[in-house]
Amino acid sequence: xxxxxxxxxxxxxxxxxxxxxxxxxxxxxxxxxxxxxxxxxxxxxxxxxxxxxxxxxxxxxxxxxxxxxxxxxxxxxxxxxxxxxxxxxx
Numbered sequence: 001x002x003x004x005x006x007x008x009x010x011x012x013x014x015x016x017x018x019x020x021x022x023x024x025x026x027x028x029x030x031x032x033x034x035x036x037x038x039x040x041x042x043x044x045x046x047x048x049x050x051x052x053x054x055x056x057x058x059x060x061x062x063x064x065x066x067x068x069x070x071x072x073x074x075x076x077x078x079x080x081x082x083x084x085x086x087x088x089x090x
Contacts, residue, residue, distance in 0.1 A: 027066070027085040028065070028084045028085050029054065029067050029084065029085065029087065030069075030074075030079070030086070030088070031046065031050070031068070031087065032069070032070065032071065032089050034072075038050045046069070051067070068084055072089060
Protein backbone atom coordinates (compact mmCIF):
# COMPACT_ATOMS: atom_id res chain seq x y z
CA UNK A 1 0.00 0.00 0.00
CA UNK A 2 2.87 2.37 0.76
CA UNK A 3 4.30 1.72 -2.72
CA UNK A 4 1.00 2.62 -4.33
CA UNK A 5 0.91 5.87 -2.40
CA UNK A 6 4.54 6.70 -3.25
CA UNK A 7 4.09 6.01 -6.95
CA UNK A 8 0.80 7.90 -7.06
CA UNK A 9 2.30 10.96 -5.38
CA UNK A 10 5.33 10.81 -7.66
CA UNK A 11 3.12 10.53 -10.73
CA UNK A 12 1.02 13.50 -9.67
CA UNK A 13 4.13 15.56 -8.99
CA UNK A 14 5.49 14.57 -12.37
CA UNK A 15 2.24 15.44 -14.11
CA UNK A 16 2.15 18.91 -12.58
CA UNK A 17 5.83 19.62 -13.21
CA UNK A 18 6.08 18.56 -16.85
CA UNK A 19 5.89 21.27 -19.45
CA UNK A 20 4.64 20.34 -22.90
CA UNK A 21 8.23 20.15 -24.17
CA UNK A 22 9.32 17.89 -21.33
CA UNK A 23 6.31 15.66 -21.89
CA UNK A 24 7.44 15.13 -25.48
CA UNK A 25 10.78 13.61 -24.49
CA UNK A 26 11.30 9.97 -23.58
CA UNK A 27 11.62 9.65 -19.79
CA UNK A 28 14.27 7.40 -18.28
CA UNK A 29 12.84 5.47 -15.33
CA UNK A 30 15.24 3.72 -12.95
CA UNK A 31 14.14 0.46 -11.38
CA UNK A 32 15.67 -2.22 -9.17
CA UNK A 33 14.58 -5.38 -10.98
CA UNK A 34 15.50 -7.68 -8.09
CA UNK A 35 12.51 -6.72 -5.94
CA UNK A 36 9.86 -9.39 -6.60
CA UNK A 37 6.84 -8.91 -6.85
CA UNK A 38 7.19 -5.15 -7.42
CA UNK A 39 9.81 -5.13 -10.17
CA UNK A 40 11.52 -8.08 -11.82
CA UNK A 41 12.55 -9.36 -15.22
CA UNK A 42 10.52 -12.16 -16.77
CA UNK A 43 12.05 -13.31 -20.03
CA UNK A 44 12.90 -10.14 -21.91
CA UNK A 45 10.24 -7.97 -20.21
CA UNK A 46 10.18 -6.07 -16.94
CA UNK A 47 7.06 -6.87 -14.94
CA UNK A 48 5.60 -6.44 -11.47
CA UNK A 49 3.20 -4.24 -9.56
CA UNK A 50 5.24 -1.03 -9.77
CA UNK A 51 5.98 -1.56 -13.46
CA UNK A 52 2.29 -2.17 -14.24
CA UNK A 53 1.21 0.84 -12.19
CA UNK A 54 3.77 3.13 -13.82
CA UNK A 55 2.79 1.86 -17.28
CA UNK A 56 -0.86 2.73 -16.58
CA UNK A 57 0.11 6.19 -15.29
CA UNK A 58 2.37 6.84 -18.29
CA UNK A 59 -0.38 5.81 -20.71
CA UNK A 60 -2.90 8.06 -18.97
CA UNK A 61 -0.48 11.01 -19.11
CA UNK A 62 0.65 10.07 -22.64
CA UNK A 63 4.30 9.79 -21.58
CA UNK A 64 6.92 7.81 -23.45
CA UNK A 65 9.50 6.12 -21.23
CA UNK A 66 12.20 3.52 -21.04
CA UNK A 67 13.05 1.45 -17.96
CA UNK A 68 16.67 1.52 -16.84
CA UNK A 69 17.47 -1.39 -14.52
CA UNK A 70 20.03 -0.68 -11.81
CA UNK A 71 21.02 -1.73 -8.32
CA UNK A 72 18.95 -0.11 -5.58
CA UNK A 73 22.01 1.67 -4.18
CA UNK A 74 22.45 3.51 -7.48
CA UNK A 75 18.93 4.85 -7.81
CA UNK A 76 19.20 7.92 -5.54
CA UNK A 77 22.58 9.00 -7.00
CA UNK A 78 21.13 8.58 -10.52
CA UNK A 79 18.23 10.87 -9.58
CA UNK A 80 20.56 13.40 -7.95
CA UNK A 81 22.81 13.57 -11.00
CA UNK A 82 19.79 13.65 -13.32
CA UNK A 83 20.86 10.50 -15.16
CA UNK A 84 17.27 9.30 -14.75
CA UNK A 85 14.02 11.24 -14.58
CA UNK A 86 12.25 9.18 -11.93
CA UNK A 87 12.47 5.86 -10.12
CA UNK A 88 10.40 2.81 -9.27
CA UNK A 89 11.68 0.96 -6.26
CA UNK A 90 9.00 -0.95 -4.33
